[in-house]
Amino acid sequence: MLDIILGAVALGLLWAIMSLGVYITYRVLDVADLTVEGTIALGGAVAARFISGGMNPWIATAVALAAGLLGGLCTGLLHTKLKIPALLSGILTMIALYSINLRVMGKSNIPLLRVKTVYSPLQDMGLFGSFPSLIVGVIIVVAVAVILYWFFGTEIGSAIRATGNNQNMARAQGINTSNMIILGLVISNGLVALSGALIAQYQSFADVQMGTGSIVIGLASLIIGEVLFGTRTFKRTLVSVSLGAIIYRIIIALVLKAGMDANDLKLFTAVTVAICLSMPMIKPAVAGLFHSKNTTGR
Amino acid sequence: MLDINQVYKTFNAGTINEKKALTGLDIHLQEGDFVQVIGGNGAGKSTMLNCLAGMFPVDQGTIQIDGQDVTRLPEFKRAKLIGRVFQDPMMGTAANMNIEENLALALRRGEKRTLRWGVTNKERERYHELLKTLGLGLEDRMTNKVGLLSGGQRQALTLLMATLQKPRILLLDEHTAALDPQTAAKVLELSEKIIADNHLTAMMVTHNMKDAIVHGNRLVMMQDGHIILDIAGEEKKHLTVETLLEKFSQISGSELANDRMLLS
Numbered sequence: 001m002l003d004i005i006l007g008a009v010a011l012g013l014l015w016a017i018m019s020l021g022v023y024i025t026y027r028v029l030d031v032a033d034l035t036v037e038g039t040i041a042l043g044g045a046v047a048a049r050f051i052s053g054g055m056n057p058w059i060a061t062a063v064a065l066a067a068g069l070l071g072g073l074c075t076g077l078l079h080t081k082l083k084i085p086a087l088l089s090g091i092l093t094m095i096a097l098y099s100i101n102l103r104v105m106g107k108s109n110i111p112l113l114r115v116k117t118v119y120s121p122l123q124d125m126g127l128f129g130s131f132p133s134l135i136v137g138v139i140i141v142v143a144v145a146v147i148l149y150w151f152f153g154t155e156i157g158s159a160i161r162a163t164g165n166n167q168n169m170a171r172a173q174g175i176n177t178s179n180m181i182i183l184g185l186v187i188s189n190g191l192v193a194l195s196g197a198l199i200a201q202y203q204s205f206a207d208v209q210m211g212t213g214s215i216v217i218g219l220a221s222l223i224i225g226e227v228l229f230g231t232r233t234f235k236r237t238l239v240s241v242s243l244g245a246i247i248y249r250i251i252i253a254l255v256l257k258a259g260m261d262a263n264d265l266k267l268f269t270a271v272t273v274a275i276c277l278s279m280p281m282i283k284p285a286v287a288g289l290f291h292s293k294n295t296t297g298r
Numbered sequence: 299m300l301d302i303n304q305v306y307k308t309f310n311a312g313t314i315n316e317k318k319a320l321t322g323l324d325i326h327l328q329e330g331d332f333v334q335v336i337g338g339n340g341a342g343k344s345t346m347l348n349c350l351a352g353m354f355p356v357d358q359g360t361i362q363i364d365g366q367d368v369t370r371l372p373e374f375k376r377a378k379l380i381g382r383v384f385q386d387p388m389m390g391t392a393a394n395m396n397i398e399e400n401l402a403l404a405l406r407r408g409e410k411r412t413l414r415w416g417v418t419n420k421e422r423e424r425y426h427e428l429l430k431t432l433g434l435g436l437e438d439r440m441t442n443k444v445g446l447l448s449g450g451q452r453q454a455l456t457l458l459m460a461t462l463q464k465p466r467i468l469l470l471d472e473h474t475a476a477l478d479p480q481t482a483a484k485v486l487e488l489s490e491k492i493i494a495d496n497h498l499t500a501m502m503v504t505h506n507m508k509d510a511i512v513h514g515n516r517l518v519m520m521q522d523g524h525i526i527l528d529i530a531g532e533e534k535k536h537l538t539v540e541t542l543l544e545k546f547s548q549i550s551g552s553e554l555a556n557d558r559m560l561l562s
Contacts, residue, residue, distance in 0.1 A: 151413075153415060153416055154412070154413045154414060154415060154416055155402075155406060155411040155412050155413070155414055155415070155416050156411050156412065156413060157416065158395075158399060158402065158403060158411075158416035158417075159403065159411050161392070161394075161395060161399075162392045162395060162403050165392040165393060165394045165395060166388075166389070166391070166392045166393065168384070168389050168390075169389065169390055169391055169392050169403075170374075170392070170403075171373045171374045171377065172351070172373075172377055172382045172390065172460075173377060173403045173404050173406075173407045173459070174374050174375070174377035174378055174406070174407040174408050174409075175374055175377075175403070175411070176372075176374045177374065
């Protein structure tokens with residue numbers, strides 16, 4: 001049982017990087033960016049291709065991150081320069097990336113067995129099971145969160161936040177909103193691809209399908225984190241979102257352990273997210289059911 | 299210092315919704331002018347300010363500020379020269395950001411944004427002093443989200459933001475219309491004070507004829523997308539609502555049929 005939880009936490013940490021990326025688009029920029037479905041697989045594909053070709057796994061991971069940045073750039077340009085709605089821009093890049101990912105890998109799946117991954121040095125030191133990825137995951141998630149905290153406190157970061165909040169105001173204050181949207185999408189997808197690269201190395205394979213449904217997982221993590229741990233300050237929110245990804249993985253591990261068919265997982269996730277997203281509607285309605293009689297005239 | 303020369307703007311050209319918003323608009327402002335803009339609904343008042351601010355391109359004509367042709371300059375670049383307060387109190391501020399962050403964004407209007415901190419301690423002191431002058435108690439709520447403020451407080455803050463980095467022109471687009479009468483009067487008084495203290499050149503669109511007569515040194519009336527009346531100096535000082543209505547019917551050959559203007 002402990003093994004299962006540890007494994008879930010390790011995987012959750014790797015997915016937390018992706019959730020932080022989704023947070024940037026969904027919350028900061030107020031855009032539902034579907035590019036992530038493509039860029040998470042792109043991260044895995046690029047890392048797997050180069051690692052299996054003998055490249056240093058850290059350099060391969062960095063290349064994967066750079067590839068993700070380009071994915072975000074593509075969506076950003078489609079949206080801001082060609083005025084295609086954000087949702088559709090993301091879908092277009094996502095679809096395009098499916099073919100690109102197949103090109104990168106040359107096939108639909110690359111196994112990563114008996115190759116050096118970013119976890120290998122720790123495994124060589126005698127750590128086993130989920131511990132190597134736990135350690136790597138913690139270090140990277142903390143680093144990413146610290147960098148994001150700093151970045152969104154800077155002048156450029158503030159300009160991105162203002163753009164997501166009120167484009168009219170942002171432009172009136174001399175902010176180039178198009179560039180800020182592009183920058184936000186670029187950073188977000190870079191993180192998502194980094195996450196994909198680390199996940200592929202953790203699960204010892206990259207698959208062209210590994211992105212399917214990932215936006216929903218990202219949103220689920222985000223919302224679970226926000227609801228459970230709060231969003232009072234930005235620092236708090238970053239921690240909440242990261243923890244949300246871990247909690248999500250633990251929940252999934254537990255329901256699988258309890259006997260849920262793995263094929264039903266995506267349905268389970270979608271329903272969970274639908275319920276979480278509709279909370280603002282459900283809460284007053286439920287409260288109304290209980291209080292309708294004795295709180296009239298409130 | 300501001301020259302709008304023969305500007306034309308048509309919305310939805312070629313469709314049944316075609317609207318000729320500006321038809322040969324010509325206006326020239328002197329340094330320090332505080333121009334009141336009045337006119338019926340659809341006269342082109344807001345379109346004029348929006349064209350000036352660069353929210354959409356004009357079809358014809360040129361706009362020059364200090365001799366510099368800004369006709370094709372994108373909105374965010376023109377923001378360096380122009381401060382704006384909108385009719386909708388929600389529009390001028392970022393609701394999810396706090397008061398000092400909003401001010402800090404405004405302080406950097408027209409400057410290159412870098413990776414330095416978005417708000418510095420030195421600025422905070424200055425914001426504290428400036429907010430005090432509003433007399434709304436906002437100086438003690440600098441880390442509150444702007445979304446928590448009332449409409450009047452938000453307009454006062456927007457006014458401060460629009461003038462924090464001294465603009466060449468300040469545009470007030472019915473900025474008190476969404477407020478209750480008392481708050482509206484207060485915000486208007488504040489606008490007047492800020493414009494006078496900073497010697498700003500400003501244009502203010504209003505539906506309230508009395509406000510238009512009392513404030514500013516110049517009054518223009520718009521109809522059908524251009525200016526039909528332009529009164530300044532001594533003549534403006536002795537203006538009354540009655541003479542204004544009379545002038546209007548003389549020029550346009552019709553009664554000024556606009557309840558919103560007559561009643562206010």
